[in-house]
Amino acid sequence: VAYDMEDYYHSIAWLEEAVTLFRQSHGNWFTEDQGSLEDSLDYLAFSYFKMGNISYALTLSREFLHHDPSNKRIARNVHKYEKLLATMPPSRGPEVEVQRPNVTHLLTREVYESLCQSLGSQPRHYQDPKLHCSYVTSKSPLLILQPMRREIISLQPYVVLYHNFINDLEAEAIKRTAAPGLQRSVVASGENQSAVEYRISKSAWLKDTANPVVSKLDQRIAALTGLNVQPPYAEYLQVVNYGIGGHYEPHFDHATSSKSPLYRLNSGNRVATFMIYLSSVDAGGSTAFIYANFSVPVVKNAALFWWNLHKNGQGNGETLHAGCPVLIGDKWVANKWIREYGQEFHRPCSANPDD
Numbered sequence: 001v002a003y004d005m006e007d008y009y010h011s012i013a014w015l016e017e018a019v020t021l022f023r024q025s026h027g028n029w030f031t032e033d034q035g036s037l038e039d040s041l042d043y044l045a046f047s048y049f050k051m052g053n054i055s056y057a058l059t060l061s062r063e064f065l066h067h068d069p070s071n072k073r074i075a076r077n078v079h080k081y082e083k084l085l086a087t088m089p090p091s092r093g094p095e096v097e098v099q100r101p102n103v104t105h106l107l108t109r110e111v112y113e114s115l116c117q118s119l120g121s122q123p124r125h126y127q128d129p130k131l132h133c134s135y136v137t138s139k140s141p142l143l144i145l146q147p148m149r150r151e152i153i154s155l156q157p158y159v160v161l162y163h164n165f166i167n168d169l170e171a172e173a174i175k176r177t178a179a180p181g182l183q184r185s186v187v188a189s190g191e192n193q194s195a196v197e198y199r200i201s202k203s204a205w206l207k208d209t210a211n212p213v214v215s216k217l218d219q220r221i222a223a224l225t226g227l228n229v230q231p232p233y234a235e236y237l238q239v240v241n242y243g244i245g246g247h248y249e250p251h252f253d254h255a256t257s258s259k260s261p262l263y264r265l266n267s268g269n270r271v272a273t274f275m276i277y278l279s280s281v282d283a284g285g286s287t288a289f290i291y292a293n294f295s296v297p298v299v300k301n302a303a304l305f306w307w308n309l310h311k312n313g314q315g316n317g318e319t320l321h322a323g324c325p326v327l328i329g330d331k332w333v334a335n336k337w338i339r340e341y342g343q344e345f346h347r348p349c350s351a352n353p354d355d
């Protein structure tokens, strides 16, 4: 993706790693998609050439020819690089420094990357006693019989983590039911939906009839949030699977324009998100809240809940969040998006923009 987008800063980092691994494997490295040392050298040499480091592009291309002397295109490149170097004044000091691209579509990149590289939020309860853990036993019989362990992660925006919301058997049932229907995830773009490079995962929608576990989860979500999760006041359960490198760059879950397909005439905007972690992940994959400046590590079987809208119906800009790239392992989550309509008596409106 980086190479195709001419983001050579990132393609060089990935390809350097690939070339190193291929070199160390002495030809015994088999990749799923038939990648090879020669492929990586080819792309890496061209990335360096584009960044102006011609002498290193030449070194890498010669290494390529050492392995595959018959490749005419690379032979022509070697010739071209030699000619270029001969006409260039001898360089002084280090070669051209590779600059990090200034990605306009992601102004929040710095914070996003640093939150993803940290270990996730650390307990901050000593800073603010309101950020505490407690058992939730509201009037619901479900919760009286089985109190839920709630950790308040942030007050503005309001984000809480319910530990052991689901059990291992239920999580397996959800993944097993969703697996055959998984398809490349899409996002709302303009008035349509499309696959984009900033959301890399597969997903499937599960109706409550797909498996009895789905309706059990619906009941539990309703008991905990006090919200109406009956269609059309909530969406079906969206099960998402991220592989290595899978991610979802900073975004809002709610519609920021009434033209967005996320905005539904019969149910309004997405008032809240209830996201269940169906797996653990060996490294990476936290959920990062960019403006609020914290990240939540993947806690298997826990569920994260937050309000996307203020009580006056406006989107809460503080909820900008992301699914960090998975580095090792794979990650499964299930999203339940709850709509504005149908909640009139469960979450009354307020004119106060701070509510």
Ligand SMILES: O=C(O)CCC(=O)C(=O)O
Binding pocket: 240, 248, 253, 285, 286, 287, 288, 321, 322, 323, 324, 333, 335
């Ligand atoms: O995977 C995550 O941690 C976040 C997912 C997310 O934000 C989404 O699916 O809308």
Ligand SMILES: [Fe+2]
Binding pocket: 251, 252, 253, 321
């Ligand atoms: Fe999201």
